[in-house]
Ligand SMILES: O=C(O)Cc1cc(O)ccc1O
């Protein structure tokens with residue numbers, strides 16, 4: 001076995017007994033070798049065990065304490081020890097500004113990404129659907145999907161353009177990051193902070209899912225206001241990894257996404273060599289089934305902001321660059337209420353995906369809203385229950401009803417989501433999505 005294969009074997013074994021540190025936004029610390037973490041200072045004259053000390057900043061040095069993010073890494077070699085990066089193929093990844101297509105006000109829907117060619121790893125399997133903003137200005141977001149059937153070997157990725165919220169739909173991922181190893185299976189989500197390098201291995205034969213790349217302010221937990229001190233996604237259910245490192249002295253391709261493009265440099269060692277760390281610029285994994293769902297216990301369907309897991313705030317209070325929202329199993333008890341999502345037109349743009357089962361506003365099954373597929377209801381586009389759902393819910397007997405046959409999510413952003421050319425022309429884009437709202441009968445009686 002080569003050095004990297006041995007390291008991968010060790011990472012997979014670690015997955016069985018992963019130690020995590022619970023909590024969101026905290027200062028955590030971890031050492032894979034006792035004594036590797038310096039005490040009482042960040043940058044001693046000589047760091048313990050001959051390690052190099054390095055600060056990784058996710059915020060300006062001067063941002064207020066509540067927004068300040070950085071981690072101190074104690075590593076075998078400093079990240080600075082690398083040859084030049086050279087441009088490499090972007091594959092099917094695209095970045096903002098999204099100017100390939102004329103912005104389309106229509107409602108759009110896609111089937112899952114088709115089967116990838118054999119040997120497609122997670123990075124090669126990324127396919128950009130669209131987005132907004134501009135990574136150069138650190139605004140906006142991008143929606144990517146992935147479909148992979150091979151582990152990343154001898155290559156490691158890091159995104160300078162933003163953090164990555166990874167939403168597995170099919171197959172588990174092993175995320176071997178600079179700060180440790182995370183396992184993310186369907187129903188869980190993983191958050192990789194801006195700049196943190198990682199390799200993706202597969203826990204199953206293939207892996208399919210969604211990624212929200214957030215160029216703006218890092219995702220944080222929403223304020224709870226009148227809900228009180230607890231509820232929605234509870235901070236204690238987020239898990240940061242513990243330190244894990246590999247000593248690989250063979251060539252590793254380090255790929256970085258910078259201002260929309262991929263660049264590669266051939267390192268003579270693995271950059272996943274952090275033996276100890278402390279800080280708050282950290283990856284996390286979160287199990288969406290832990291989400292505490294709050295809803296109406298009297299009447300009416302609340303706005304889905306009540307289901308916000310994470311939000312990337314903007315400078316305008318209450319106006320998110322992007323929100324990550326989950327439609328998790330819950331009870332519906334509303335009296336004299338049309339219970340599924342209402343008809344609406346929204347200034348925010350909504351990309352929705354399905355992790356499993358069905359979604360209560362849409363018919364499932366072939367040609368419908370299916371796991372691995374997605375819908376885009378951009379700024380002001382009219383949407384809501386499809387015809388079948390409207391008819392069913394308008395006639396339903398309003399007994400308490402448990403919705404537990406699906407797990408859907410939404411990336412909701414303040415800017416229109418502009419599609420890439422490949423998304424607009426994709427064979428797996430459904431034609432005739434509008435038809436789901438056709439035949440909504442006129443019932444008006446004056
Ligand atoms: O369009 C959707 O299905 C998402 C959504 C769900 C909901 O419960 C209310 C509004 C909304 O946009």
Ligand SMILES: [Fe+2]
Pocket residue numbers: 344346350377383384
């Ligand atoms: Fe909506």
